[in-house]
Amino acid sequence: MTYAFAAPLITFFEYSFYRFRRGRLEQVFTLDTYSRFLFDSYYHVVIYDTLRMATIVTLLSLAIGYPLAYALYRINRPAIQRWLALLIFSPILVSVVVRSYGWIVLLSDQGPVNWLLLRFGVLAEPATLVFNLFGVVISLTHVFLPFVVFPIFSSLTRLDPALKEAAEDLGANWWTTFRRVTFPLSLPGVVAGAQIAFTLALGAFVTPAMLGGGRVLVLPLQVYNATTDINWPVAAVGGMALLVISMVAVAAFNRLLKYSEAR
Amino acid sequence: MELDVEFVGVTKSFGDFVAVDNISFSVAKGSFFSLLGPSGCGKSTTLRMTSGFEHPDSGQLRIAGQEMAGVAPYRRPTNMVFQRWALFPHMTAAENVAFGLEVERTPRREMRERVAQALALVGLSEFSHRKPGQLSGGQMQRVALARALVKRPKVLLLDEPLGALDLKLRTQMQLELKRIQREVGTTFIYVTHDQGEAMTMSDHIAVMNKGRIEQIDTPQTIYDRPATRFVAGFIGNANIAPLEIESVAGREAKVRSGGLSFVISDVDGATPGKGHMALRYERIRLGAAAAQAPLRFKADVRDVIFAGSVVQYVLALADGPLELLAEQSHEGGGALLSRGDRVDVGWEPNAPRLFAGG
Structure with a gap:
């Protein structure tokens, strides 16, 4: 297990110090690739875009996921609850390629979404909804929703129902009860969901490749492009960067989780 | 108010x-x-x-x-x-x-x-x-x-x-x-x-x-x-026993249980027929104290339960099917009764509460 996990990483790590010149790999120790990665503004933009996309996807997943989780929690008809849970879970059941093509069809200039928007006069001409950041965000949010909804749902179900009654008894209406009691106590679920969505979004490759239309150059795509050029050092450094960013993100979220649980 | x-x-x-x-x-x-x-x-x-x-x-x-x-x-x-x-x-x-x-x-x-x-x-x-x-x-x-x-x-x-x-x-x-x-x-x-x-x-x-x-x-x-x-049984400890209410005169009732028959006073609304009485453990007197009680019976000690501040005795009355639990406060020093002893048992006529109905 350790071997299978560590060996490729070590090999990759080793490659990151080699030199790539005129289409050939030279086994010479150099820090050139790292310094280019750190100081070249091209890579800054790539990293910034990656983080921005992951952040937008995470926030949107939470914004849609929390109300969904809350609704799932409040429905007290078990049959409906089961169906809703299955519905929320369904994006994971579909292959990423199929799902991406589905979104391309839905969001294209002649697609149903644009047709509806034109039909009801919301827009004068079709909006570009796909082959840009918007399309990528929509599709990623779609598939990450279950990862956000279920942790929040489970932290809501762990709440003692008497707490809500206590708040109400002390004079709080629904909104105050939610704001002061229910929501703060469900934060561990929110943080856990955000952590999963954020790290998955950082590593997302197929969706940005298919729905980004070449305009969304995130780090995993950059790594992939490097490997097709057999530019192993750049791919390796990109991979290392992705690993470091993910680790920092996980550590930060864990800190946040501890903080939210202590409250 | x-x-x-x-x-x-x-x-x-x-x-x-x-x-x-x-x-x-x-x-x-x-x-x-x-x-x-x-x-x-x-x-x-x-x-x-x-x-x-x-x-x-x-x-x-x-x-x-x-x-x-x-x-x-x-x-x-x-x-x-x-x-x-x-x-x-x-x-x-x-x-x-x-x-x-x-x-x-x-x-x-x-x-x-x-x-x-x-x-x-x-x-x-x-x-x-x-x-x-x-x-x-x-x-x-x-x-x-x-x-x-x-x-x-x-x-x-x-x-x-x-x-x-x-x-x-x-x-x-x-x-x-x-x-x-x-x-x-x-x-x-x-x-x-x-x-x-x-x-x-x-x-x-x-x-x-x-x-x-x-x-x-x-x-x-x-x-x-x-x-x-229900209240008699739920609050405190009481012997609840079925008996026959033979006659009621004013607030007094004559009751019978097997070969035993006695009077219960301070009765509220009882009618002849089947009934129950509730008799608190601590209202039953034993030995010398029983001698002054208006109602007196003989009983055999079936069991002794020592619980520190109180002692409980399981008593079987000699002339009837009644089995009663009696509780005595234990002040220390005094000799306890033991299993098989025959003792005098007594209580006030107003000690039991009478409830009509099966």
């Missing part, structure tokens, strides 16, 4: 189960009132209807003279101490207590004063910055009490608040609750299945069974003169 809570013919069902069946009672302002009964008797439902978490199917409920139908829990002049206290785990003791005041937008300074007062009342001033996770059961109980009292409710509702505490702490908290109630003068409605708890604290007790109220009285009257066989 001013009434703080009035139930008039209130009924509440959950599906086919009638939780509360046409109950009526009223609670005087400033009194300590207990709803006592076994689990599932409807006492908690009654309390939850008072707080507004449940709604009566029929009947009327008034608090401080105001009809409560359609009034939401957060608008009622009641506050509740929950069974497991339901403290907000993410807030400190002081924040928990302040919650109800913040919600009604009490000015900061007044709020700080009232929170400090409430915490002082329950003796928790030094623990105001601790979160529930860092408090003991007894301390959480006090926070819950302070959190409810700080709102200055007309009626404080307590739903078995001592149930989760150990015995020693429970006894201590009973005295504490009574002291606090006297100090603040608020009407307390206290739900419990523990008769000892209800007896020590209450001004009045309503004994409930199967959704109905069996008796409402002072603790002493309920103990001495239980109105029904």
Whole structure:
């Protein structure tokens, strides 16, 4: 297990110090690739875009996921609850390629979404909804929703129902009860969901490749492009960067989780 | 007498189960009132209807003279101490207590004063910055009490608040609750299945069974003169034995059990036929003390149970099928009876309570 996990990483790590010149790999120790990665503004933009996309996807997943989780929690008809849970879970059941093509069809200039928007006069001409950041965000949010909804749902179900009654008894209406009691106590679920969505979004490759239309150059795509050029050092450094960013993100979220649980 | 809570013919069902069946009672302002009964008797439902978490199917409920139908829990002049206290785990003791005041937008300074007062009342001033996770059961109980009292409710509702505490702490908290109630003068409605708890604290007790109220009285009257066989069996320790009521004259009845026949006085509404008597363990006299009792019998000691401050004897009466438990206080030194002894047994004619019906 350790071997299978560590060996490729070590090999990759080793490659990151080699030199790539005129289409050939030279086994010479150099820090050139790292310094280019750190100081070249091209890579800054790539990293910034990656983080921005992951952040937008995470926030949107939470914004849609929390109300969904809350609704799932409040429905007290078990049959409906089961169906809703299955519905929320369904994006994971579909292959990423199929799902991406589905979104391309839905969001294209002649697609149903644009047709509806034109039909009801919301827009004068079709909006570009796909082959840009918007399309990528929509599709990623779609598939990450279950990862956000279920942790929040489970932290809501762990709440003692008497707490809500206590708040109400002390004079709080629904909104105050939610704001002061229910929501703060469900934060561990929110943080856990955000952590999963954020790290998955950082590593997302197929969706940005298919729905980004070449305009969304995130780090995993950059790594992939490097490997097709057999530019192993750049791919390796990109991979290392992705690993470091993910680790920092996980550590930060864990800190946040501890903080939210202590409250 | 001013009434703080009035139930008039209130009924509440959950599906086919009638939780509360046409109950009526009223609670005087400033009194300590207990709803006592076994689990599932409807006492908690009654309390939850008072707080507004449940709604009566029929009947009327008034608090401080105001009809409560359609009034939401957060608008009622009641506050509740929950069974497991339901403290907000993410807030400190002081924040928990302040919650109800913040919600009604009490000015900061007044709020700080009232929170400090409430915490002082329950003796928790030094623990105001601790979160529930860092408090003991007894301390959480006090926070819950302070959190409810700080709102200055007309009626404080307590739903078995001592149930989760150990015995020693429970006894201590009973005295504490009574002291606090006297100090603040608020009407307390206290739900419990523990008769000892209800007896020590209450001004009045309503004994409930199967959704109905069996008796409402002072603790002493309920103990001495239980109105029904259920109350006699539920409160204190009593021998409950079936017998035949032969004749009733005024407040005296002649009863028979096998070869035994004797008189019971101070009878309320009995008719000849089948009946039951309830005779408290401690009202039975033994040995020399029995010699002066108006009713005397012979009995064999079947078993001796030594429990420290009291000794219990299982007695089989010589002339009838009755088997009775008698309790003697143990003052130390005196020789106990032993199994197989034959002893004199006696009691006052007004010691047993007589209930008609099979």
